Amino acid sequence: MINKLKNFLGGKNLAMDLGTANTLLFVPGVGIVVNEPSVVAVDTFTNVVIAVGTEAKTYMGRAPDRIKVIRPIRDGVIADYEATRQMVTLFVSKAVHKLSLLRPLLTICVPMGITQVEKRAVRESGLQGGARDVKLIVEPLAAAIGAGLPVKEPIGSMVLDIGGGTAEVAVISLSNIAFSESVRTAGDALNESIQRYFQENFQLLIGENMAEEVKIEIGSAIPLAEPLSREVYGKSMLNGSPTKVLATDENIRLAMVEPLNRIVDTMKNALEKTSPELVADIHDNGLLLVGGGALLKGLDVLLSRETNICVHVDEDPLTTVVRGTGKVLDKKAGFGDVFLPE
Ligand code: ADP
Ligand code: MG
Numbered sequence: 001m002i003n004k005l006k007n008f009l010g011g012k013n014l015a016m017d018l019g020t021a022n023t024l025l026f027v028p029g030v031g032i033v034v035n036e037p038s039v040v041a042v043d044t045f046t047n048v049v050i051a052v053g054t055e056a057k058t059y060m061g062r063a064p065d066r067i068k069v070i071r072p073i074r075d076g077v078i079a080d081y082e083a084t085r086q087m088v089t090l091f092v093s094k095a096v097h098k099l100s101l102l103r104p105l106l107t108i109c110v111p112m113g114i115t116q117v118e119k120r121a122v123r124e125s126g127l128q129g130g131a132r133d134v135k136l137i138v139e140p141l142a143a144a145i146g147a148g149l150p151v152k153e154p155i156g157s158m159v160l161d162i163g164g165g166t167a168e169v170a171v172i173s174l175s176n177i178a179f180s181e182s183v184r185t186a187g188d189a190l191n192e193s194i195q196r197y198f199q200e201n202f203q204l205l206i207g208e209n210m211a212e213e214v215k216i217e218i219g220s221a222i223p224l225a226e227p228l229s230r231e232v233y234g235k236s237m238l239n240g241s242p243t244k245v246l247a248t249d250e251n252i253r254l255a256m257v258e259p260l261n262r263i264v265d266t267m268k269n270a271l272e273k274t275s276p277e278l279v280a281d282i283h284d285n286g287l288l289l290v291g292g293g294a295l296l297k298g299l300d301v302l303l304s305r306e307t308n309i310c311v312h313v314d315e316d317p318l319t320t321v322v323r324g325t326g327k328v329l330d331k332k333a334g335f336g337d338v339f340l341p342e
Contacts, residue, residue, distance in 0.1 A: 219253070283308075
């Protein structure tokens, strides 16, 4: 009761990172309150959502035809409005109930290229989940703020966010985006390349989740000091029977060469298109690497070797964006001018 009153008077606020792979909710002073895959399972006969988040992800590749398992945000854009709306509403109301928040102010970070229609859809789902008002901020700014970069200064900062659907590179100065580019090559593309590699080299069909597990466990962008290996389970393309093969880190590295090169090229291209003054700043201060893809072993070394720029992986790259989104809610921090216009 006292808590409820306090929330009502003081007003706890909510920050949301609506990612292609994961959705996170964060409450300043409390921490991460929701961290689940951006997945929705829908019964196509009744059009009713039967599961979201972690539960829905376990349905992937296992659901009967009647149940469609969707990742409603693809390539950084909302591919399925209705499913996104239901997912956001559910996650927000989950956080609201968990902490007995009373109509919090919700800040959501969104991809750079978001359209007016998408903005409206995201806003409305936040309101339906119980928010009093919804403000939006673009992802690269949220990432830079989350990592404590000097975004308000006339100093160039470069951020590379490798998520599920997209890798987004941005140069920030004076609380604005000086340059940004997004490519549809990120974590999902790495998983798909791994799946293809096992088909072509071992005649083995493996699921999306298996490919991701293997990437996280033994994948690396450069040769490792200590070689890694593990068993990979799938289905033989020759006779359909369950089969396993022993894969090494080298297998996985070979599988990922192409998409990793595309990510390196994206960063090189961004440097080419940035003014010499800003490039000099970036050279002095380095690149900030965030998003789940930043956790790929040796990726920082590969990027740094290819571009001659020092690369820093944020301390917890899966949560940088949502923590930054939470920081802008603090009036005293002075980030009032970073929100997107309605
Ligand atoms: P988004 O913002 O698009 O939701 P995230 O920043 O949450 O994406 O990152 C999700 C991606 O990060 C997934 O493709 C996942 O496989 C990948 N990922 C997570 N942990 C690791 C890891 N340790 N090594 C490599 N990739 C990882
Ligand atoms: Mg993200």
